[in-house]
Amino acid sequence: MAAPRGPAAAWKRHIVRQLRQRDSTQKALFLELVPAYNRLLEKAELLAQFSESLQPEPNSVTHTTHQGPWEEESEPDSDQVSSPATLKMKWQKEEERLRLRCGQMAYQVVEKSAALGALASELEERQSRLAAQGARVAELEEARAQLAGQVEERRARNAAQRAAYDTLRVRAGLREATLRRLEEEVQELLRQLVQLKARAAAQRNLRNERRERAKQARVSQELKQAAKRPVSISESPEALGSVVREGAESPALAAELQALESEACEKWKRPFRSASATSLTLSRCVDVVKGLLDFKKRRGHSIGGAPEPRYQSIPVCVAVRLPTRAQDVLDAHLSEVNAVRFAPSSSLLATGGADRAIHLWNAVGGRLKASQTLEGAGGSITSLDFDPSGSQVLAATYNKAAQLWRVGEAQSKETLSGHTDKVTAAKFKLTRHQAVTGSRDRTVKEWDLGRAYCSRTINVLSYCNDVVCGDHIIISGHNDQKIRFWDSRGPRCTQVIPVQGRVTSLNLSHDQLHLLSCSRDDTLKVIDLRVSNIRQVFRADGFKCGSDWTKAVFSPDRSYALAGSWDGALYIWDVDTGKLESSVQGPHCAAVNAVAWCPSGSHVVSVDQGRKAVLWH
Structure with missing residues (x-):
């Protein structure tokens, strides 16, 4: 086995050195004791031999002249010699003392031997543990070598991926530059196209x-x-x-x-005819x-001067049914739903939201069934409207434009660009070839949809939040708490009606005699257009506008006004009496942004800021 390297070898050598030092220290304690014990044993044997040689015979008295160490201690004077009995007694005492001392030394030797055995066993145990730890260290070293190899492999792979990423980033930068250049070219081409269209028109x-x-x-x-x-x-x-x-x-x-x-002919048939009559004719x-x-x-509104077809949204409502319970609840969009609109005289409705999608639904059998998805919107949908024939959908978006779809076609047909800020409202006029848009750029624009051309721009002093259109009138609601009236045949504002609170929505009755406005002062107002005066003001405890684009609508027979509140409830007022008819709490858990009443008056659809669309019956 190869010698350990690095920090692992250092601590191993340290442990071995400590064990050897302790072994040498323990041995040093016995190095002095064992020779002393051996000397004592030798002295004991020598004394035993002397004692045997000094034993007197029973019948003889022999004087010895030997001098020993005991003589120096026992003789009081130089001429006196101890007797053998005295010497024997002394030797016995000395032997007794030496035996006691030897026992003590033997006991210490036994204790030290036991301690040495314990230390030896501990040393063996530690050596075995050290061997186990050495094996463990070897395994860890092997695992560490494998992990080091994996790390090197990962580093090489990361370096390759980083190089590929840098290459892709460079390519993405080039693609983005190309995309920006193409977008600028598209914008320039669109601008030139609009100019060419305007020049051609x-x-x-x-x-x-x-x-x-x-x-x-x-x-x-x-x-x-x-x-x-x-x-x-x-x-x-x-x-x-x-x-x-x-x-x-x-x-x-x-x-x-x-x-x-x-x-x-009639005049020529008269019996008398004068020249003056002929010249007058x-x-x-x-x-x-x-x-x-x-x-x-x-x-003439079109190029050829031919009269355009005019459609009136004739209500087919026989009797309005007030919503009492939710029949169908579904997540209509991926995020907040801002607008909902029924097609004229149809069960088809459209919803639009912040996910840049417009979904068409059919309200059939108490359920909302998905019909189609209109794609290609450039921003969040803020407003929706069907043309009088129900074949086209117009949407206002946050990408500074309004877009037009044909029902049955997924892609956008036209883009009405010309605003410099978010478009907050887009409505058809009484013909399918004309529309009006309002924006936060403080303008209201009239559009000729046949040419996708802005025929008129109205400059306003405040943000426009919603617009509605009559025969020859355009009504706009603004952020400065005012409702303005514009004659489509004249250049100026004909009337201004102030209201308390920012205007969030406008809705015109089918007979074009009453206007319903919703504002941020948490009220709804009915304006009689015949006298240009506020006829009713609707309030209710708990009713609050949840946003600057909360939409309120008339019922198809103009008997009721409907709006959604910040707490998800629907509030219904009687237009004639001005009293709160009912308030319905349903499955909405967020503020209701918009409501729509079916032209037949049988059901209501509401959408909220929590992605939900609810069909009420």
Whole structure:
């Protein structure tokens, strides 16, 4: 076995050295005792021989002349000699003393031998333990060598992984730089695209305007020429109609001219007809054509000037059923749910949340069944709206844009970018090709969805938290505790209604005569738009707005107002009496962010900050 190395060999040598030192110390105690005992034994044997030689014979008296050491002690004077009896007695005493001393020494020898045996056995035990510890140390040294090998292997592996990690980090940095460059290029391309769209739209509008003006001038010129031409009594009404119809192109103009023709026919059938009557009819025809052309120019919202289809969300509610119990509870999103909206005249509803997802559900048989997931949102969803036909979904997001989806298609159809801060509200107007958005950048924008182009930007003095749209009016609720009214045909604010508390939501009744607002002063207010005055203020003990985007809604028949509270309860007020109709506590464990009432009035859906969506019946 190889000699131990390092610190282990040092402590072993130390133990061996200590044991040897103790052995030598114990032996040193007996090195003096054993020779003394041997000398005593020799003296005892010598004295025994002397005593035998000094034994006197019974019949003889012999004087000895030997001198010994006892003589020096016993003789009082030089000439006196002790008798043998005296000497014998002395020798017996001395022998007795020596025997006693030898016994004592023998007892000490026995004790020392016993102690030496105990020490020897302890030494053997310690040597055996030392051998066991040496074996254990050898095993540990072997294990240590194995672990050292594993450590070296791990170090080599870590070095390889570190090199690979450095390589991947360098590649990731290059990829990130490439991604940033591509994103900048995309942003630049989007900006250029928006500019090109805006330029193209402006050019189209200019061409259309020139074409309309040329058309109007041509028709006016032709009508003036027709008016100046002399008309004889023999001319038929058809000639007049053909002259007027030469400048008419639109169906509305043709219908008006047809009416004028019928009127002219009636007048031509009269027995007496004057030239003044004829000239009056022609002048009226010119005025009518001008008015129709001007109306055609004003009314066009799209490029071609064709009228857009208008949809009215006709309520199909027969009788509203107040929510009393939760029928279905599910975790609709991965995080906070901010918005919920029913499609017009349908059981389809949409929910959107902070997880950047929009889920479509069908409320069928007292359950919420997942229908589709709309993907591609660039940020947290703050507001949702269906178009009047229920075929498109518009969402406001935190990535400074609103996005448009078509129901049945998972990816976004259009992105309405132009705001410089979070978009907090996005609503369709009464047509599916127009929308309005509000943002924290203190602007409200009108959009032409056919061109994905912002047709108008309204600058406001405060954050916009929600918007609603009527026939020719846009209503916005703001962070400065005011509700503003904007005429979509004019550039300025037409009216401002102050409320107590930051406005969190607005909801317009189906008849567009009443507006419901929710604000952070924990109240709901009903505003009569016919007199522009606050008609009712709803309060309740325990009701508190849980966030700056808490949504409250009318029932489909406008009989009740519904809102969710910070404690997860739903509060329902009677609009006519202003009293609290009921409050329902359900499975919500967090603040309710939004509520939606089914157009049929049969059930309600609420969403909260704890990912839950609850169907009430």
